[in-house]
Amino acid sequence: MKNLKWLIGFGILAASLLFIMLYPIPSLLNWQSGFLAHCFFVLMLCFAMCFFRVMAGPTPADRAVAIDTLGILIVGFCAILSIPTGRDWYLDIAIAWALQSFIGALALAKYLEGRGFDE
Amino acid sequence: MSNIQQLIGYIFIILGLGFDIFGCIGLLRLPDVYNRLQATTKCVTLGTCSILFGTFIMKGLGTTGVKAILVAVFLLLTSPVAAHALARGAHKSGVKLWPKSVVDKYEQDGN
Numbered sequence: 385m386k387n388l389k390w391l392i393g394f395g396i397l398a399a400s401l402l403f404i405m406l407y408p409i410p411s412l413l414n415w416q417s418g419f420l421a422h423c424f425f426v427l428m429l430c431f432a433m434c435f436f437r438v439m440a441g442p443t444p445a446d447r448a449v450a451i452d453t454l455g456i457l458i459v460g461f462c463a464i465l466s467i468p469t470g471r472d473w474y475l476d477i478a479i480a481w482a483l484q485s486f487i488g489a490l491a492l493a494k495y496l497e498g499r500g501f502d503e
Numbered sequence: 504m505s506n507i508q509q510l511i512g513y514i515f516i517i518l519g520l521g522f523d524i525f526g527c528i529g530l531l532r533l534p535d536v537y538n539r540l541q542a543t544t545k546c547v548t549l550g551t552c553s554i555l556f557g558t559f560i561m562k563g564l565g566t567t568g569v570k571a572i573l574v575a576v577f578l579l580l581t582s583p584v585a586a587h588a589l590a591r592g593a594h595k596s597g598v599k600l601w602p603k604s605v606v607d608k609y610e611q612d613g614n
Contacts, residue, residue, distance in 0.1 A: 489585035
């Protein structure tokens with residue numbers, strides 16, 4: 385039974401990755417190369433996994449960990465987005481998002497310890 | 504020259520995407536908060552820094568490349584601090600370990 389569940393999950397994951405890598409994605413922006421659009425959708429799959437853990441996490445600590453991971457993934461997303469468009473302000477967004485994610489993770493840790501925010 | 508730069512940048516980006524997706528599978532699959540934290544922090548930080556390094560290689564020493572290196576250094580410095588704070592907060596808020604865990608040194612030290 386456990387092996388069957390593992391196999392079903394692995395099959396779903398491999399099928400979605402193959403679908404993303406083989407499906408001809410139309411040019412959303414002015415992509416120099418179609419490959420980066422595929423990378424974009426692989427990161428969307430990672431976002432979906434993080435959102436599942438945010439919704440189904442059994443404890444509040446799980447949700448805090450998933451939010452922290454989501455912030456780090458968005459930084460990589462902005463970096464990939466800055467390559468084909470050639471706009472460097474996407475990396476400004478990445479810097480701001482990294483700072484915000486760090487401070488948010490520290491605030492969530494403080495909240496999990498059960499102390500007030502004013503210490 | 505430019506083709507070689509693009510090839511090496513793509514190799515780094517593929518490596519980073521692999522690390523990202525394995526970290527997210529760990530977040531989905533592992534049994535415990537602490538195990539999930541360990542998997543996601545190491546894999547996702549290394550993967551995102553690899554993507555940023557690939558951006559730096561593809562774009563060269565312009566504004567984009569220097570900003571990418573800046574973000575990578577900042578991420579490598581702050582992500583372990585945030586993960587340590589989250590693990591400490593989770594332990595203090597009373598999240599149980601996985602029943603098959605072997606040892607809990609933080610509990611034994613009397614915190």
